[in-house]
Amino acid sequence: xxxxxxxxVIGITTYRQRAQTxxxxxxxxxxxxxxxxxxxxxxxxxxxxxPQPVSDSIAARVLEGIDGLIIAGxxxxxxxxxGQQAHxxxxxxxxxxxxxxxxxxxxxISRELPFLGICRGAQVLNVALGGTLHQNVPDxxxxxxxQLGNGDFSTVGxxxxxxxxxxxxxxxxxxxxxxxxxxxxxxxxxxxxVTARSEDGVVEAVELDSVPFGVGVQWHPEQKLDDLRLFAxxxxxxxxxxxxxxxxxAVGAASE
Numbered sequence: 429x430x431x432x433x434x435x436x437v438i439g440i441t442t443y444r445q446r447a448q449t450x451x452x453x454x455x456x457x458x459x460x461x462x463x464x465x466x467x468x469x470x471x472x473x474x475x476x477x478x479p480q481p482v483s484d485s486i487a488a489r490v491l492e493g494i495d496g497l498i499i500a501g502x503x504x505x506x507x508x509x510x511g512q513q514a515h516x517x518x519x520x521x522x523x524x525x526x527x528x529x530x531x532x533x534x535x536x537i538s539r540e541l542p543f544l545g546i547c548r549g550a551q552v553l554n555v556a557l558g559g560t561l562h563q564n565v566p567d568x569x570x571x572x573x574x575q576l577g578n579g580d581f582s583t584v585g586x587x588x589x590x591x592x593x594x595x596x597x598x599x600x601x602x603x604x605x606x607x608x609x610x611x612x613x614x615x616x617x618x619x620x621x622v623t624a625r626s627e628d629g630v631v632e633a634v635e636l637d638s639v640p641f642g643v644g645v646q647w648h649p650e651q652k653l654d655d656l657r658l659f660a661x662x663x664x665x666x667x668x669x670x671x672x673x674x675x676x677x678a679v680g681a682a683s684e
Contacts, residue, residue: 435473436472436495436496436663437472437475438473439491440474440498441549443458457479463546467659467663470662472663475493484531487532490535495542495667495669496543496666497544498662500547500549501547501608502547503520503525504551509526510560514563541669542641544643544645545644546645546649546650550644550646556617558618561612562611563611568630574608575609584605586632588600588601589601593641594645594658605648606647606651607647612630612631613634616634633646633647
């Protein structure tokens with residue numbers, strides 16, 4: 429099978445909290461289907477990565493089995509991880525999910541495995557690398573337009589750096605995107621570059637230039653399945669990543 433024919437496996441992190449289905453009301457790992465549907469439509473194979481006890485060796489083992497990683501949306505990151513007390517609007521922390529996703533991201537960066545952070549995922553990326561968050565955007569802009577509540581997504585305009593990875597993929601400097609967040613990146617972590625902002629100046633995309641594909645977007649691209657460009661970019665990068673590993677392995681075997 430050639431590299432171009434190989435279907436990349438994309439791991440997606442999940443929620444782990446109380447959920448109801450039928451007669452059951454239990455703690456469960458789950459994820460809205462739009463995430464893995466977007467991966468499938470973009471040409472990848474989606475596998476779910478539920479929060480669980482983690483170590484460096486476990487994170488490395490997980491990443492051995494995938495070609496790309498998505499850190500999905502969800503609850504707020506624990507503000508203790510960036511040295512702050514919790515704001516009254518900040519969600520109750522999910523320590524296991526925070527540590528799980530931080531470990532996976534750190535390992536992905538180390539081995540240059542392609543990754544995409546979505547909403548919470550972009551915030552996890554920033555915090556993992558030493559940045560901080562605004563815990564309540566309405567305190568800054570005087571509006572709740574970025575998170576209307578009741579699961580209703582709103583749209584905002586963003587300006588994208590045309591020379592960025594995101595800019596190349598979307599092919600347009602101005603976008604209207606789906607958002608649902610009351611927190612946002614404040615101090616940008618070392619190594620990250622802001623590549624999109626909203627009309628209010630809120631950071632809506634960051635990129636890690638030290639790796640071939642390391643992107644975090646504050647908006648929710650999975651909500652528009654008629655526009656899969658970010659997912660297609662990740663899937664393509666994942667295919668190239670696995671192809672490079674296979675080529676290196678073949679060269680190593682031939683030299684033995």
